[in-house]
Amino acid sequence: MRLDPSLWLERPGLAAVLNVLDASTGTVRLVGGAVRDWLLDLPVQDIDLATTLTPDQVITKLEQAGLRAIPTGLAHGTVTAVSHGTHTEITTLRRDVQSFGRHAAVEFTDNWQSDAARRDFTINALYADPVSGAVVDFFQGEADLASRTVRFIGDPLQRIAEDHLRILRFFRFSARFSRSLEPQGLAACAARANDLMALSRERIRDELLKLLALPTPTATIAAMQSHAIFQPVLPELLPQAADLLQQTLAAEQAAGADASAIRRLAAMLPSEPALSESVARRLRLSNDQRERLVAAADRTPVPVDPRALAYAIGAQAAMDRLLLTADPRAAQWQGPLLHWTRPRLPISGKDLIAMGLPPGPQVSRKLGLVEQRWIAAGFPASRDAVNAMARDVLGVI
Numbered sequence: 248m249r250l251d252p253s254l255w256l257e258r259p260g261l262a263a264v265l266n267v268l269d270a271s272t273g274t275v276r277l278v279g280g281a282v283r284d285w286l287l288d289l290p291v292q293d294i295d296l297a298t299t300l301t302p303d304q305v306i307t308k309l310e311q312a313g314l315r316a317i318p319t320g321l322a323h324g325t326v327t328a329v330s331h332g333t334h335t336e337i338t339t340l341r342r343d344v345q346s347f348g349r350h351a352a353v354e355f356t357d358n359w360q361s362d363a364a365r366r367d368f369t370i371n372a373l374y375a376d377p378v379s380g381a382v383v384d385f386f387q388g389e390a391d392l393a394s395r396t397v398r399f400i401g402d403p404l405q406r407i408a409e410d411h412l413r414i415l416r417f418f419r420f421s422a423r424f425s426r427s428l429e430p431q432g433l434a435a436c437a438a439r440a441n442d443l444m445a446l447s448r449e450r451i452r453d454e455l456l457k458l459l460a461l462p463t464p465t466a467t468i469a470a471m472q473s474h475a476i477f478q479p480v481l482p483e484l485l486p487q488a489a490d491l492l493q494q495t496l497a498a499e500q501a502a503g504a505d506a507s508a509i510r511r512l513a514a515m516l517p518s519e520p521a522l523s524e525s526v527a528r529r530l531r532l533s534n535d536q537r538e539r540l541v542a543a544a545d546r547t548p549v550p551v552d553p554r555a556l557a558y559a560i561g562a563q564a565a566m567d568r569l570l571l572t573a574d575p576r577a578a579q580w581q582g583p584l585l586h587w588t589r590p591r592l593p594i595s596g597k598d599l600i601a602m603g604l605p606p607g608p609q610v611s612r613k614l615g616l617v618e619q620r621w622i623a624a625g626f627p628a629s630r631d632a633v634n635a636m637a638r639d640v641l642g643v644i
Contacts, residue, residue, distance in 0.1 A: 248389060250285050250380040255294055260330030264296075265377050267312040267328075268337070274299050275337075276359070276374040276383065283370050286382070286392055287424075296337045297374065299357040302326050305337050324355055341365060343409060360385045367406055367413050368420060369398050396429055397421045403435030411442040414476065415454035422458055422467035437474040444479045451480055452530040459508035465493045468515070483522055488515035498570040502577040509536050510567045513543035520544040543567045553580050554587060555622050562587050592618050593630040594637060602643055616640045 255277060256262045268275045278297040285291055298305065302318070305326045309316040315329035324339035340362040341353040356362065359374065366372040369388035375381065382389065386400050397420045399406045399413075407413050414436045421428050443451065458464050469489035471477055477484050485491065495514040499506060509532075516523055523544040527537035542564040549556055549568050553576065557565035562584050569577040569584075594617070596610040604610060620636045627633065 248286065248382045250282070250375050250382060252377065252380045254285055254291075254380075255281075255377065258294070258333065260333035261294060261335060263312070263330045264309075264314065264328045264335050264337075267308050267314060268296075268298060268300065268305065269308075270377045273376075275377060277377055278338075278374050279366075279371050282373040282375045282382065283388075283392065285375075286373070286389065294335060296335060296377075297340055297359075297362060298337055299340055301355060302339055305339070323353060359383065364400060365409075366400060367410070367416060369400055370396075370420070370424065372400060392424075395425050397425050397432065398429050399432050399435070403432045404439065407435055407439045407442065411439070411446050412450050412454065414439060414443060415451065415458070418467050418471055418476070419454055419458040419461070422461050422464045428467070428470055433470070433474065436476060440474070440476045441479050443476075446480075448529055448531045452532065455481075455512070455530070456508040459492075459511045460506050462506070463496075464511075465489050465496065468492055481526070483517065483526055484515050485517060491515055494573065495570060498573055498577060502570060502581045504566065504570060504577070504581055507567070509539050510543060510570065513540055513567065514571055516540075516544065518544050518546045539564050539567065543571055546572050548572065549574050549576070552625060553584055554626065557584055557587060558589055558622060558626075562589075590626050590628065592621055593628065593633045598634070599637060599641065602638060602641055604641055613637075613640055 256265075265275060275296050275298045277294060279295050281291045281294045300308070302321050302324050305328075306316040306318070309326070309328050317327040317329065317334075319325045319327040319336065324341055326337050328335045328337055339355045340357060340359060342356050342358070342361040343353055343365050353365075363372040363374070363385040369386040369391045371388075372384075372386055373388045374383040376383065391398050397417060399417070417432050417436050418428075421432075458467065466489075472484065472486075472488060491514045492511055495511055498504075499510075512526075513523065516526060520541050523541045524537070527540045532540065539561075542560045546568070549565065549572065553565050553569060556568060560568075566577070566581065566584055568574075569580060592614075594614075596614050599610055599613055599617075600606055604613060617633065617637045617640050620640070621627065621633055624632075624636070
């Protein structure tokens with residue numbers, strides 16, 4: 248099969264990089280996800296190159312041509328070229344010498360098949376000649392693309408032993424591309440699920456959130472649960488997690504809401520803020536993600552005016568609550584809530600003191616009561632209206 252070279256040659260800066268690396272002599276090929284996605288007629292963001300040139304040769308050629316070369320990962324043969332603002336990763340062909348379950352010691356090679364053999368799945372081991380567009384396929388990746396099969400290259404257990412993260416990648420790529428899970432790969436992942444405990448929490452988090460953000464991850468999540476894949480790293484998931492996830496997906500679709508991996512993760516966990524806090528810390532979620540996950544664990548009904556909840560926990564978290572509680576108003580509030588700007592109370596404690604309230608702790612308490620009335624009234628912007636509320640709270644004319 249051939250791809251149209253204009254797919255990459257018309258991209259800013261890439262033709263210059265290929266020219267600098269003498270692509271016409273066969274030293275460079277496009278590799279991996281870009282080739283796979285072009286064959287599936289999917290949009291492509293990043294383009295990676297593989298080369299027989301050593302990292303030092305790549306850097307020298309780029310710098311001699313006036314292009315910036317970033318030594319992204321020299322130990323693993325990766326250099327990033329910057330041309331016309333475009334970043335392109337260029338990696339020297341490699342073969343594994345020794346693997347450690349999380350990373351491997353490699354040596355450089357000029358053998359394209361050896362480089363392909365160390366990759367994870369057949370559909371990710373496809374190369375394309377940058378001049379002719381001819382696709383180079385050593386392990387029937389094109390056939391697996393046609394049948395929508397995510398298959399490990401060689402022995403699945405060996406591939407997993409080389410990098411335990413491939414367990415989660417198997418499920419993520421299957422959820423994205425496959426109609427079903429390839430049996431040998433699934434069996435190997437189930438057998439080696441405890442290997443996930445050796446991974447950093449950050450790597451687990453990234454794969455999990457990417458999986459949950461996909462359009463239809465439910466069947467894959469169900470399979471992962473039934474094969475105890477989550478047990479070593481996320482045992483808190485509810486037994487009915489897949490069903491709850493599907494309900495959330497349906498609510499998102501009905502409301503026209505964007506997919507949210509954090510919301511979907513919350514759907515699968517018990518409604519316990521302390522537990523969600525623990526999960527968030529274990530997965531090394533960002534502060535914003537952690538706060539959102541914890542807020543989503545509270546499933547109390549949303550107030551008549553959802554903006555009251557948004558004022559307290561944020562518009563995004565309030566929208567999560569509407570969707571997770573299957574509130575029929577979710578579609579109605581999807582647009583208004585997410586475009587709503589949290590207002591500020593038009594008065595302050597100084598105003599209450601000017602009305603005759605003595606300074607002290609009671610100022611904050613009384614201001615809180617005024618704020619509650621202001622929220623209940625729909626956040627009126629009129630200072631006079633809020634002053635009237637304050638006077639009523641203070642019992643002054």
